[in-house]
């Protein structure tokens with residue numbers, strides 16, 4: 001491919017690409033994102049190619065690998081265009097049938113279709129699946145249409161037209177004004193206005209200036225940046241080139257964690273292709289603007305996602321934060337002005353250029369325009385990536401899109417904002433999700449992680465989990481964060497193991513205050529959020545642990561006891577045989593008994609006891625009844641007991 005020397009060249013090339021495509025020719029697209037690859041999507045793609053050859057269908061159908069569709073738990077996902085028939089959980093052995101039925105006979109393969117959770121009815125088209133129906137996928141939508149390794153696919157869909165508009169029609173000032181007018185707020189957590197950050201770097205003294213994509217994404221359970229970067233890398237690159245042009249930067253970086261190998265590969269390929277086409281490098285499209293990009297692979301520390309730490313890592317030093325008396329927008333890499341934006345923030349830029357400020361502001365709310373991608377995980381029926389207008393309520397996200405809580409359990413809380421976010425209770429389900437609302441209630445947006453918890457979750461244990469994560473991930477450079485997290489963890493461990501003291505809650509709050517006021521970086525200043533939010537909304541659980549030595553959710557090991565109800569035990573030997581600690585005695589006809597001195601509380605007996613007996617119970621805060629060793633079994637008629645295992 002020859003270099004594109006001008007916008008006219010690019011336009012001609014686009015028309016050529018479009019004219020070679022027949023929109024009515026069936027196209028089998030196979031998701032090749034990381035999630036589907038884990039389900040052997042590569043085998044599925046290879047088998048499609050082989051089987052098409054074998055069935056002599058080469059002229060009747062084409063095949064395209066695509067980026068992540070967001071519904072990764074149901075992968076590998078195959079969507080057949082132009083009808084957009086969506087097959088889930090496809091394996092290689094299904095492919096001859098998919099081709100002979102759907103491509104040749106125009107019939108659906110029912111078993112591969114989505115089944116509605118409530119009605120059990122099959123849903124054939126991707127856009128009608130409830131998980132997708134209420135989303136507004138302005139950023140993720142193209143993932144399903146393009147091969148992430150093909151710049152031609154991106155260009156055919158209008159790619160790089162925003163860049164030509166910025167370079168040749170609008171110019172630097174107008175582009176900056178558009179980003180400001182659109183009120184694009186940074187998607188990496190804080191919601192800082194992107195236009196103001198760009199302007200600060202542009203006006204700051206010092207050359208060279210740098211622009212950077214933050215694809216560190218270290219939050220547990222979050223993968224929206226990965227999916228966007230690996231699924232549509234050119235959308236991020238195009239935004240970055242436009243930003244560099246406005247700011248006056250000739251060098252950019254994509255900082256992406258090493259644990260994202262596919263994103264690293266796909267973005268490196270995209271950069272190479274853009275260079276070859278003259279969309280990166282010297283004199284881009286004949287505009288006189290020079291700009292190039294390097295990929296920097298991060299070593300996977302959560303704290304390296306923080307702006308000063310990330311820039312220190314790019315300089316080749318350990319990725320630890322430094323005091324930000326002067327913002328990185330003014331003094332970043334090597335002390336030079338540097339603008340860092342999140343993957344999603346950059347990907348919004350071409351959309352605003354192409355579709356306009358009014359269009360962007362028509363989505364979301366006045367102070368929070370546009371969409372946000374959330375990674376919806378945990379105790380929810382449909383897990384995956386969800387893109388919705390900012391201001392959508394938690395209820396809509398968790399119940400309409402996520403399909404509610406599995407196994408008929410009750411919703412308890414949702415944790416937003418990654419490890420330093422807060423836990424939001426049921427009473428706030430109708431709260432609109434945006435940068436400001438989440439901060440007001442003691443949580444935050446973070447980069448978009450959303451972990452749903454059901455009634456079986458202990459909120460003290462959850463706070464302990466996140467504090468433990470942050471304790472391990474803190475760079476330990478400043479005392480409030482290093483010691484504050486360590487002390488919090490000790491206190492939470494004590495509470496969870498029944499050694500909590502009356503004054504512990506107040507002590508946790510005091511430590512949190514110091515950390516918020518005095519930590520070096522935002523890891524420390526926000527680290528107390530999981531503790532403070534769980535104390536605020538679930539104080540009764542802390543009190544039950546401390547005062548009654550009881551874990552209401554039956555999670556904290558040291559506070560629970562497994563007990564076999566003698567009147568329900570049918571002496572079936574199942575728990576006895578499965579107990580890994582040999583802690584259960586009894587025999588045929590004789591009630592089984594757990595020796596509490598040997599029991600490791602692994603819960604195996606509780607899991608394996610047949611639901612028709614429900615003889616094993618979990619007790620917390622109650623004394624274990626006197627030994628029943630040697631008691632004979634009372635025979636019960638089947639079906640007398642409930643189907644659900646009893647809680648504490």
Ligand SMILES: Cc1cc2nc3c(=O)[nH]c(=O)nc-3n(C[C@H](O)[C@H](O)[C@H](O)COP(=O)(O)O)c2cc1C
Nearest residue numbers: 186187188214216217305306307341342345522523
């Ligand atoms: C401990 C820590 C980790 C962070 N990790 C990320 C990250 O993985 N991705 C990200 O975009 N921002 C992360 N941030 C926020 C960045 O410091 C920075 O604010 C953001 O990248 C700016 O981009 P934006 O204006 O587009 O949001 C992190 C902040 C902290 C304190």
Ligand code: FES
Nearest residue numbers: 033035036068072
């Ligand atoms: S990786 Fe296939 S849907 Fe996400």
